[in-house]
Amino acid sequence: MSNLVLENLSVILVRPKFSENIGSVARACANMGCPNLYLVNPLNFDLEKALPLATPKGKRILEGIALYSSLEEALKNFNLSVATTARIGGWRKNILLPEEAAQEIKEMVYLKGRVALVFGSEDKGLTNEEISLCSRLVSIPTMPEAWSLNLAQAVMILLYECFKQLSSRKIRPIHDKNLKLASQKDLQVLFDNLKETLLAIDFLHADNNPDYFMLPVKRFFNRVKLRKNEYNLFMGICRQIKWLKSKVKE
Amino acid sequence: MSNLVLENLSVILVRPKFSENIGSVARACANMGCPNLYLVNPLNFDLEKALPLATPKGKRILEGIALYSSLEEALKNFNLSVATTARIGGWRKNILLPEEAAQEIKEMVYLKGRVALVFGSEDKGLTNEEISLCSRLVSIPTMPEAWSLNLAQAVMILLYECFKQLSSRKIRPIHDKNLKLASQKDLQVLFDNLKETLLAIDFLHADNNPDYFMLPVKRFFNRVKLRKNEYNLFMGICRQIKWLKSKVKE
Incomplete structure (x- = not known):
């Protein structure tokens, strides 16, 4: 090896x-x-x-x-x-x-x-x-x-x-120049953004342990080995949700 | 043991x-x-x-x-x-x-x-x-x-x-219970829901080939072998986004 x-x-x-x-x-x-x-x-x-x-x-x-x-x-x-x-x-x-x-x-x-x-x-x-x-x-x-x-x-x-x-077997790294992974830093930024966004749509509630209810979301994104382009996709979706929220008259 | x-x-x-x-x-x-x-x-x-x-x-x-x-x-x-x-x-x-x-x-x-x-x-x-x-x-x-x-x-x-x-591996990792995968039918339902939701937040636009711009989203969810509990998570998020949209006075 x-x-x-x-x-x-x-x-x-x-x-x-x-x-x-x-x-x-x-x-x-x-x-x-x-x-x-x-x-x-x-x-x-x-x-x-x-x-x-x-x-x-x-x-x-x-x-x-x-x-x-x-x-x-x-x-x-x-x-x-x-x-x-x-x-x-x-x-x-x-x-x-x-x-x-x-x-x-x-x-x-x-x-x-x-x-x-x-x-x-x-x-x-x-x-x-x-x-x-x-x-x-x-x-x-x-x-x-x-x-x-x-x-x-x-x-x-x-x-x-x-x-x-x-x-255990021949190592065959995948050569895909387009395959750029999201970094831990990216994921932290995404998690912070998702938390804000999910609070904005009342999926999470500030008074009911939002960090706990973020856990399944974080587990999902940690599990899937998020790629940079997918990270950008979800950041874009969060941005649009927050834009929608800004238009709501409470 | x-x-x-x-x-x-x-x-x-x-x-x-x-x-x-x-x-x-x-x-x-x-x-x-x-x-x-x-x-x-x-x-x-x-x-x-x-x-x-x-x-x-x-x-x-x-x-x-x-x-x-x-x-x-x-x-x-x-x-x-x-x-x-x-x-x-x-x-x-x-x-x-x-x-x-x-x-x-x-x-x-x-x-x-x-x-x-x-x-x-x-x-x-x-x-x-x-x-x-x-x-x-x-x-x-x-x-x-x-x-x-x-x-x-x-x-x-x-x-x-x-x-x-x-x-004897009595303590199996708890993730076994998450190992129920979303079905193809579930994915179709999710994709339809996501499309409506992403239109609602102007991430997709009805007059600009929304099915084309749905492709990276579908590729992502197909890639990650979505589990049933994760499917429920995203369906819940879509529901909340649509609820937020219903409150916007156009």
Whole structure:
């Protein structure tokens, strides 16, 4: 398998606490062919502590680390982002198994889209708000009474599943110059616009948890791997609905 | 899944060098429900160094460690032993993939046989003689240039594959209930409704070939394999837009 296949895959660690874990993650990235490692607000990141764990194979990845001050900023240029969680109850829906996430990642990689695997801090994971910035949610199955995985081991399992999917058959990226995907940034803009628009037509109600009722809409648009021309289509429809609204005399 | 299923599974580490790795292995065992950890001639094993890495969940496994002075001795009462290697060339034949090994392990566990997963030292792995003591040989696929996995991560991948095989997938992803697809008939109804709605908001114009400008909309909805719940979502949005239109005084 060629390195090229995975060049669009990145691991993003949000608020990692231990530099040793970051080193171990870099090694796992090298093992499984993921060349990019991003950190969002790491706690006291110390390259000297991380390097021994990265081993010589992970050194280049560690030294190429990109730092961001928010997940939103880090995700800007990605086309698919997969958040990881150990908590699978409550409002969380459509939680993927690692092999299912790897399948979606493979499809996106074939479309030459950029994919981020997003992991929270060792003790607290990702916040609900951070999860809502991501397209998909994945959880690694474990024993119910010991669900907390070491960060680097969780990264390894996800990357291993991706590696398995991506190396399982001849890679045949789709060459379609017209196929431009909407970015995470585009999707955020669209979601904000859709929320305003759906409020305007009383599909959502400001006094009845509109963010909750936006979830199925967001799930739909995250699921379909929206393309740029389709993004433009829906932005145009929202614009016309708002124009209609402006003509209504309340 | 019941603990009982895995009670006959054991991890055996041969000549492990770092107590921290042993702690991390104990944690991985706890995560994936493997209750038994054996060490063969560990180098300066220090429980105090291992405990923090094991976390409270792995503590019991760590404290229950059994020590042996040879792999042969450790394997005496097992029915199936799976040796791990990163070197897949030369005389080695019939090397299993992790999921294939997990399949064999599952079959043995169902027969109530005792199964050992055997890992060598961090730097040198298992000797040829040790491998020849085992029933089967497994190797974790990696990038060719970075084939050396962290010991605890290698243990995690193997245990994870066993856990996947052995857990009956009682927890199916919730998205199954969304897997009812919209019918062709539904799509026709939706397209007619969308056309009326997009005319109502002047996104389409009756005097400017509306069917032509509907094409990208139809292409989008045909592409995404619309589900029944998503169909209902868009029908609801159209209804609200038409309601808004009825309030406009032309």
